[in-house]
Ligand code: NAD
């Protein structure tokens with residue numbers, strides 16, 4: 087099934103909406119989501135589908151499993167178009183853009199481990215930068231110029247002031263962050279070279295939590311690196327205790343502080359970004375964070391509230407490369423996109439626990 091034409095229902099709805107003068111961004115778009123079965127992309131797919139957009143998901147399954155597709159279809163209530171392929175595969179992209187009349191691309195596909203990126207930087211540059219170049223080239227060849235990119239707060243590096251706003255200097259301290267910054271610079275150059283491109287780099291802070299259904303969420307392979315998936319496995323008995331990486335930082339309680347953002351808030355941010363690229367041209371980077379920093383102890387306390395019992399913890403040495411504290415200035419997202427986060431830390435932890443109980447402990451989504 088292709089998207090060579092919008093469905094009849096969509097055309098009718100579009101005509102009706104235009105007839106009653108609903109803002110232009112309410113048109114339905116055909117959207118390619120790269121890395122479509124991954125953590126953030128799958129939640130974004132739910133939000134976009136619910137808003138009436140038609141989706142094509144592309145993923146090479148390097149860090150996700152096909153079973154996420156069925157779960158997504160259950161949530162959305164209809165079949166989705168899924169292509170197993172790599173964003174670096176030119177032939178795959180050309181065939182995709184020929185078959186499906188894509189209006190905009192949201193590019194999530196990428197590798198995301200900071201430590202792995204230091205051990206194998208070439209793999210990260212090849213996948214994250216090489217993949218983005220291949221995608222942008224193919225988009226250009228097919229006249230598709232609306233592009234939303236998954237960037238990261240790691241582009242800022244050591245804080246010179248907080249909160250980070252989008253004008254804060256960008257000086258990543260690891261290869262992963264460098265790959266994100268390089269893609270942002272390519273986007274900026276592209277927008278200068280051809281003002282008809284419409285592009286946003288969304289700089290995510292710390293996405294956590296899961297969809298309310300408990301069917302999709304964050305399910306890393308092996309032992310989790312990140313705080314909330316690790317806590318979820320301690321809570322479910324798969325791991326014995328949470329290791330607190332340092333309690334001697336100059337922060338409110340000595341532990342590291344981060345701007346955790348509910349993945350559904352983040353997903354809704356992508357919907358507003360899609361509206362934005364529909365009706366504006368140029369390039370801009372936008373922070374997606376809450377503007378509030380929580381400590382490791384505060385996250386543990388919220389998780390304990392979600393599960394109704396205490397979680398065992400052990401203080402360990404600081405983790406190499408960790409910053410004591412950082413958080414977003416989210417004002418731009420509100421001013422430009424009309425978006426701000428609405429869900430709190432307790433909702434993040436409760437939904438992460440619900441996903442762990444419903445899907446991960448019961449039967450892994452990594453199948
Ligand atoms: P994820 O690993 O769950 O999702 C990424 C998806 O991309 C996976 O399904 C993977 O199989 C796929 N993929 C990777 N390389 C590919 C390729 N070459 N071709 C096709 N598919 C490919 O990660 P996520 O947490 O959902 O992150 C999504 C994006 O957001 C990534 O680009 C990541 O760098 C960025 N980001 C994530 C975070 C975070 O903390 N989760 C923070 C900031 C930015």
Ligand code: UDP
Nearest residue numbers: 311312313316329330331342343382405408
């Ligand atoms: N952290 C921790 N124990 C863990 C994982 C993380 O104490 O098992 C701390 C980490 O030092 C940081 C915060 O939790 O202060 C968030 O770390 P995470 O890896 O989730 O995200 P990061 O901000 O490093 O991308």
